[in-house]
Amino acid sequence: MTPLDRGLLRLMRIRGAATGAALVAAAAVAEVALRESSPLPWGALTAPALLIFAYLAVWAPPRRYRAWGYRMDGEELRVRRGVWTRVHTLVPLDHVQHIDVSQGPLERALGICSLVLHTAGTLHSQIVLPGLTRDTAERMRDEIRTRIREEPA
């Protein structure tokens, strides 16, 4: 399985840190606001929030990043992801309906983009492969496009 671009790890860290920071800020504000009336000791809200921050920004991203992987072997794309529940998806390429290459502002800054395969299926109507360099994503898209076109319409 091919690992994804390191940029994705950075993206996960930034997102985790942002969520964690919001949580810590909320906890701190609550702490200050409730200082008089709360029976809880000082830091009872902020300390756990800091732990969650550490989990989201430091501990979880590398694990989640390592869980991702993909392989394209001719007729199908395999995508592996998930830390707690590990999911391994096989997408037959000739059934792909259309393909997007998408890039958000944060992704653009980190030089990565996502490849989105749309299938006619309902459970996984979109298979998202994040953290590809622009080159890789476009190469894969072109390759998949030829697979779609090979069949008679």
Added chain:
Amino acid sequence: MSDGADRRLHPATILLRFVKEGPSLLALPAGLAFASRTGLSGALALAALLVALLLAAKWVAWRRFRYGVGPAEIVIESGVLHRNRRSIPFDRIQDVDIERSFLARLFGLAKVRIETGAGGKDEGLLDSVSLAEAYRLRETVRARRTDAAPAEAADESPALFAMDVPRLLLFGLFSFSLVYIAGLFALLQTFDRFLPFDIYDPARWVGLVGEYLPHRWTLGAIAGVLIVAALLGSAAGILRTLARDFGFRLSLEGERFRRERGLLTRSEVVIARRRVQLAQVQTGPLRGSFGWSGLSFQTLGAGTDASGLQGAAPFATRAEIEAVLAEAPPLRLPPPPELARVSRRHILRSAAARLGPALAAILALSAWERAALLLLALLPLLAVAAALDRRFHLYALADDLLFVARGYWRRRLWLVPVKNVQSLSLSRGPIQRRLGLATLAIDTAGASLLNSPRIVDLRSDVAEALAAEISRRRQAQPLLRMSGKPVAHPE
């Protein structure tokens, strides 16, 4: 206006929609009359105003809705402020469904749904036109399609499957349902302040029962209540089945299945044979033991019910189901020995999954009534249920078909042609990893979230081998596009 769109819906549509939506609108003035002191005259004035407004709105919508048959397409123009012009090329039209609700039948109208490959529900909905116009549209579409099969009249094609009244009654009996009684109570609850007594006064109910039965809450009394409930449940099931499936008839016309059914609302649905993605056979412990089961098709696009399925033979014998499936190759029923069971450890996982909610329910009950703790003695029954789960969870891959069976109470058997598999997902949760298990989910077009084939708790290596084999067999199939959607353009 623009060329092509030269027809309007039947004028009675205005009335039809008014009758449909009017009553809910009148709830407001009715509530007002109750709640405030404006009195009856104020409420009546408001009601009249609302009626006039609604009629006017319906009239404008009707004025602004046009459709027509162009040289190569059907054109629909709609929208009061935001005009929308839609053209549906004849080649993209799968078929024309006609549905007639009870109200529409009173007005001599029919709802026409132009079915295309895409999933949108209201792609080409003409609500409503006269019945003659509906048939004319259908004939026009059939005649103009380039790949049109030789035109056949609806009544000439022989029935593949039909249900007569005795069969319907039997079906209704098996569709025993207490849901409708619950519905009746819900209705009573809404109107309870208009009732002359309090329906939540237990003493009243006990008293009522006591009046009719000599001894209170003897076994006989309980049995009596149960029998009454069973009778009501059966009656509800029979009525519902009769209303929905009266005159059920499935026939094959060229490349399409046609299904007609309904007592009050008469519907006619067409399922293109090549758009059938998979079939499902449903049955239950009781029904199954008498040899009855139901067959549904999963198709692409609109017109399916909430489960994503179209009933093809709701209450049939195995032979009848085989006869219908014979017309939808490569679908067929599996010979029983072909099916294998999932891992033994599925029992463990299944028991664990049931234990949590059961424990929580018992503990919650016991907080209220201490005696509920006695129910803990029933917990070993969960092991039995878990064993049944595994006993009825079967799968097999035979040639180009995948079979998945699941459920004891609600027995479902999926027949999935491997070429219709859109993607395969192997997932392993934390507990599954410890037990060396994996779940294989098979995604197909048009499946619903809850009604999609999954093989739960296969041994990891077996699951991987099965996924690889499905994928291999799928590729070995001649390339045949089964989805109605065109290959879309990337980006």
